[in-house]
Amino acid sequence: MDELVQAIRAFNGERDWERFHTPKNLAMALCVEAGEIVEQFQWLTPEQSETLPPEILKGVSDEIGDVLIYLLNLADRLGIDPLQAARDKLEQNRNKYPADRVRGKTLKYSEY
Amino acid sequence: MDELVQAIRAFNGERDWERFHTPKNLAMALCVEAGEIVEQFQWLTPEQSETLPPEILKGVSDEIGDVLIYLLNLADRLGIDPLQAARDKLEQNRNKYPADRVRGKTLKYSEY
Amino acid sequence: MDELVQAIRAFNGERDWERFHTPKNLAMALCVEAGEIVEQFQWLTPEQSETLPPEILKGVSDEIGDVLIYLLNLADRLGIDPLQAARDKLEQNRNKYPADRVRGKTLKYSEY
Amino acid sequence: MDELVQAIRAFNGERDWERFHTPKNLAMALCVEAGEIVEQFQWLTPEQSETLPPEILKGVSDEIGDVLIYLLNLADRLGIDPLQAARDKLEQNRNKYPADRVRGKTLKYSEY
Numbered sequence: 001m002d003e004l005v006q007a008i009r010a011f012n013g014e015r016d017w018e019r020f021h022t023p024k025n026l027a028m029a030l031c032v033e034a035g036e037i038v039e040q041f042q043w044l045t046p047e048q049s050e051t052l053p054p055e056i057l058k059g060v061s062d063e064i065g066d067v068l069i070y071l072l073n074l075a076d077r078l079g080i081d082p083l084q085a086a087r088d089k090l091e092q093n094r095n096k097y098p099a100d101r102v103r104g105k106t107l108k109y110s111e112y
Numbered sequence: 113m114d115e116l117v118q119a120i121r122a123f124n125g126e127r128d129w130e131r132f133h134t135p136k137n138l139a140m141a142l143c144v145e146a147g148e149i150v151e152q153f154q155w156l157t158p159e160q161s162e163t164l165p166p167e168i169l170k171g172v173s174d175e176i177g178d179v180l181i182y183l184l185n186l187a188d189r190l191g192i193d194p195l196q197a198a199r200d201k202l203e204q205n206r207n208k209y210p211a212d213r214v215r216g217k218t219l220k221y222s223e224y
Numbered sequence: 225m226d227e228l229v230q231a232i233r234a235f236n237g238e239r240d241w242e243r244f245h246t247p248k249n250l251a252m253a254l255c256v257e258a259g260e261i262v263e264q265f266q267w268l269t270p271e272q273s274e275t276l277p278p279e280i281l282k283g284v285s286d287e288i289g290d291v292l293i294y295l296l297n298l299a300d301r302l303g304i305d306p307l308q309a310a311r312d313k314l315e316q317n318r319n320k321y322p323a324d325r326v327r328g329k330t331l332k333y334s335e336y
Numbered sequence: 337m338d339e340l341v342q343a344i345r346a347f348n349g350e351r352d353w354e355r356f357h358t359p360k361n362l363a364m365a366l367c368v369e370a371g372e373i374v375e376q377f378q379w380l381t382p383e384q385s386e387t388l389p390p391e392i393l394k395g396v397s398d399e400i401g402d403v404l405i406y407l408l409n410l411a412d413r414l415g416i417d418p419l420q421a422a423r424d425k426l427e428q429n430r431n432k433y434p435a436d437r438v439r440g441k442t443l444k445y446s447e448y
Contacts (some may be wrong), residue, residue, distance in 0.1 A: 001113055004198055011202055014211040020379045023172075024153040024161035028378040030179070031255055034146035035371025037186075038262075041136040042364040043356050045270070049136035052190070060135075061192045065201030067142070067183055068194050071176065074149075078164070080173045082180050086116055089177030090123055099126040132267050140266040143367055147259025150374075154252040155244045157382070225337055228422055235426055238435040247396075248377040248385035254403070258370035261410075265360040273360035276414070284359075285416045288407065289425030291366070292418050295403055298373075302388070304397045306404050310340055313401030314347055323350040 001083065005072050012073070023077055030070040037063045113195065117184050124185070135189055142182040149175045225307065229296050236297070247301055254294040261287045337419065341408050348409070362410040369402040 012018050040060050041049050052060065075082040124130050152172050153161050164172065187194040236242050264284050265273050276284065299306040348354050376396050377385050388396065411418040 001195060004195060004202075007199070007202055011206065015209065015214055016216040019216070022158040022161050023164070024156055024158055025378055027149045027153045027161075028252060028374050031143075031146040031150045031259075032371045032375045032378060034143040034179075035255075035368045035374075037139045038143045038364050038371075039368045041139045042361055042368060044136055046134040046136055049134050049139075052135070057190065057192075060190060061197045062201055062204075064183065064187050064192055064194050065197035065199075067146075067179070068198040069201060071179055071183070072198075075176050078169065078172060080169075080176055082176050083113065083116060085173045085177035086180040086184075087119070087177075089174055089181060090116075090119055092174075094123065097127065102127055104128040104131070137266055140262050140364060143371075144259045144263045144266060147256045147262075147367075150252050150259075151256045154249055154256060225419065228419060228426075231423070231426055235430065239433065239438055240440040243440070246382040246385050247388070248380055248382055251373045251377045251385075255367075255370040255374045258367040258403075261363045262367045265363045268360055270358040270360055273358050273363075276359070281414065281416075284414065285421045286425055286428075288411050288416055288418050289421035289423075291370075291403070291407055292422040293425060295400060295407070296422075299400050302393065302396060304393075304400055306400050307337060307340060309397045309401035310404040310408075311343070311401075313398055313405060314340075314343055316398075318347065321351065326351055328352040328355070 001072070004068075005076055008069055008073050009076070021073060021077060023074060026070055026074040026077060030067060030074060033063060033066040033070055037067065113184070116180075117188055120181055120185050121188070133185060133189060135186060138182055138186040138189060142179060142186060145175060145178040145182055149179065225296070228292075229300055232293055232297050233300070245297060245301060247298060250294055250298040250301060254291060254298060257287060257290040257294055261291065337408070340404075341412055344405055344409050345412070357409060357413060359410060359413055362406055362413060366403060366406040366410060369399060369406055373399045373403065 012021060037060060040056060040063065071082060075085070124133060149172060152168060152175065183194060186192075187197070236245060261284060264280060264287065295306060298304075299309070348357060373396060376392060376399065407418060410416075411421070
């Protein structure tokens with residue numbers, strides 16, 4: 001991942017694009033790319049989403065790449081370690097959703 | 113990152129949450145979390161977005177963690193290597209946006 | 225709808241919030257609210273999404289209100305008539321997707 | 337707006353597309369289109385976003401049409417009156433953000 005962050009910095013630097021990459025703009029770009037992942041799945045049944053044909057899977061893979069690039073770019077710009085942020089959040093979630101209380105359901109859909 | 117993917121799998125397995133984690137649903141969750149990052153920045157000036165006060169920065173860090181968790185979860189579910197996907201996309205972008213042609217601008221905003 | 229636009233203008237004017245309502249910022253806010261609608265549906269089966277319990281339906285209704293408010297605010301700020309924009313787009317879609325060619329499928333998922 | 341809802345119903349009916357239009361899927365489509373509005377603004381300065389060149393403004397207008405179509409479609413499917421939802425939300429916001437307390441700022445960015 002460190003190498004990828006270096007490659008993103010080099011890519012941006014060679015194009016003098018850091019000027020456009022305020023955290024605000026990068027957050028927007030990240031959200032746009034996340035929307036493009038959703039676009040791939042919007043009309044599929046849950047079952048279809050599990051067994052994507054190769055050309056759709058390739059499209060989703062490209063969009064996942066885009067999201068990761070903007071996520072790392074944003075985190076780099078803000079001085080945030082994204083792996084540590086994810087580990088911290090997972091720890092918070094372990095406390096918030098104890099396994100023995102939420103098994104097979106979540107608070108959000110426990111009423112169904 | 114591999115350790116984080118393992119930790120996410122364990123977290124989901126302990127809660128029997130894989131049943132909810134169709135690629136379709138994970139794509140939605142990813143997009144929701146990306147929206148929560150945008151929420152932190154929506155009313156800020158570009159300048160304010162560069163110098164976040166500590167409590168906002170902590171909030172953004174948590175949301176970055178959430179996005180990375182769902183992104184890795186989705187990629188894992190689809191059998192996609194997210195680092196390779198990002199490297200491939202960066203290579204595509206190098207060809208699409210040659211540095212000597214787009215320096216300091218992009219096609220999108222070159223007309224301004 | 226005209227009355228609603230007037231009410232939104234009054235609401236913003238009384239708070240001196242137009243200064244924050246650049247089209248860029250309003251687009252972000254619109255997207256955040258759309259993400260909050262998605263959040264209500266992310267873990268539901270297609271069937272559950274058709275028969276929402278009253279408290280979830282109320283939540284979705286509130287988010288639909290938020291999206292409409294920001295959509296009208298953005299359109300108003302840009303001098304766009306949203307009803308005309310929707311009618312124009314529907315007309316474009318009629319030509320793009322002739323009923324006799326796409327009945328029961330769309331190009332996006334016709335391969336399934 | 338009633339006529340537009342009727343036109344959307346006819347458009348969908350002629351294509352037998354109601355089968356794809358679960359509230360879950362419509363929420364996804366709405367969010368995708370909102371992301372496409374954000375895409376138009378992501379690299380613009382606040383000032384540029386106020387003075388869009390005609391071809392960008394046309395693109396934004398089309399996307400606003402798309403968002404309104406999916407928003408009305410979703411509300412129709414759920415039996416929600418979107419204008420009433422927006423009026424209700426505006427009323428809630430009047431109480432939540434009293435004009436004399438939030439003038440020229442909001443709680444979110446009052447610390448700046």
